[in-house]
Amino acid sequence: MSFIEIRDLIKIYHPKESNLRVPALRGVELNIEQGEFISIIGPSGSGKTTLLLLLAGMTEPSAGYLRVGDFRLDQYTETDRSIYRRFSVGTLWQIPNRNLIWEISALENVEIPLRLLGIPREQRRKEAKEMLAEVGMDHRMNHKPKQLSGGEVQRVGLACALAHKPLLLLADEPTGELDSKTAGELLRYFKHLNDTRGITAIMVTHDFDVAKATDRLIQIVDGRISGYSPTADLKTISDIHQVYLDRYGGLQLPRHILEKLEVQQKIAISEEDGRIILSQNGDSVSNKKMKKD
Numbered sequence: 001m002s003f004i005e006i007r008d009l010i011k012i013y014h015p016k017e018s019n020l021r022v023p024a025l026r027g028v029e030l031n032i033e034q035g036e037f038i039s040i041i042g043p044s045g046s047g048k049t050t051l052l053l054l055l056a057g058m059t060e061p062s063a064g065y066l067r068v069g070d071f072r073l074d075q076y077t078e079t080d081r082s083i084y085r086r087f088s089v090g091t092l093w094q095i096p097n098r099n100l101i102w103e104i105s106a107l108e109n110v111e112i113p114l115r116l117l118g119i120p121r122e123q124r125r126k127e128a129k130e131m132l133a134e135v136g137m138d139h140r141m142n143h144k145p146k147q148l149s150g151g152e153v154q155r156v157g158l159a160c161a162l163a164h165k166p167l168l169l170l171a172d173e174p175t176g177e178l179d180s181k182t183a184g185e186l187l188r189y190f191k192h193l194n195d196t197r198g199i200t201a202i203m204v205t206h207d208f209d210v211a212k213a214t215d216r217l218i219q220i221v222d223g224r225i226s227g228y229s230p231t232a233d234l235k236t237i238s239d240i241h242q243v244y245l246d247r248y249g250g251l252q253l254p255r256h257i258l259e260k261l262e263v264q265q266k267i268a269i270s271e272e273d274g275r276i277i278l279s280q281n282g283d284s285v286s287n288k289k290m291k292k293d
C-alpha cells in the first residue's frame, strides 16, 4: 500500500465576494511511496499550492479520496485536521515570514512546534539545537531571522518544519526567493534529511532545475496530473514521456506535444500490435488501412 493515495481529488474554490466557482483540481490521481523525495512542477495557476494545502490538512477537498498514511483526510473534520497538522506534517513556504516569527531567535522558533506537543523545556531546547545542527545553523541559533541571510532563514524554516519529526515534509516553492547557488545549498539539506531520516518530502516548484534535485517529478497542468518521470532520465521538461492514465481511461497529453503538433480537439485512436496510436487530421490508422485494401 502506498504511503499517500489520492483518487479523483477535486477542489473547487467558492470566493466569498462572488458567485464564481473556481476549479483548482479536477480529478487528481497519484500514489506516493514512503521516503520518496518528489517535486510537483507546473505553470502558475495549475493547482500546485492547492494540492499541497490539501496534503497539509489546511483545506478540505470538495470531492475525492485523500489518504496520508492512516489519515483519511477526505473524511476529516477541521478538528481532526488540526491534530494531523500538529503531529504529522511539516511545512515550508516560499515567503520566510510565513515560516518564522521575526522577533524571536532561531532557537526559539524551532522550539515552537515542540512546545505545541507539550515537550518539557529542557528537552525541547536540546532537540531544537540538534535540529539546527542538522541544517548547519547551530552556530547562529541565538540570531533573529532578520540577522540571517535568505538561505539561512530558509534553513531555520526547514528546522522548524522538521523539529517535531513529522511523517511528511511539504514545501511550496521554498527556493523561490533565493539565488541559484543558495537554492542548491538548501536543496542539499532537503536531500540529506530525506536520506538520513527517511522522511517523505514533496516540493512544489515551477523551476525545472529545482525539480531536478528531487528523485521523481510529477507534472500538473490545469488541475490534473499530466506526466511523471524519475528525474535522472530527464534533460529537459520535454523529455517527460510517461503520462498518467486515470481509472476512467482518461489521459492528459503533454502540453509541449499539443503545442508542437497544433493538435485539434478531435484525434483518432487505434490499437496496433499492443500499441496505442493517436493520430490527427482524420489521418487515422484504420483509414490508411482501408485505403491500402
Ligand SMILES: Nc1ncnc2c1ncn2[C@@H]1O[C@H](COP(=O)(O)OP(=O)(O)O)[C@@H](O)[C@H]1O
Pocket: 013, 014, 015, 022, 023, 024, 042, 043, 044, 045, 046, 047, 048, 049, 050, 051
Ligand atoms: N482561495 C482561493 N480562492 C479562489 N480561487 C483560488 C484560491 N486559491 C487558488 N485559487 C485558484 O485556483 C487555481 C489554482 O491555484 P494554485 O493552487 O494557487 O496554483 P499554483 O500554486 O499552481 O500557482 C487558480 O486558478 C487560482 O486562481
Ligand SMILES: [Mg+2]
Pocket: 048, 049, 050
Ligand atoms: Mg502556488
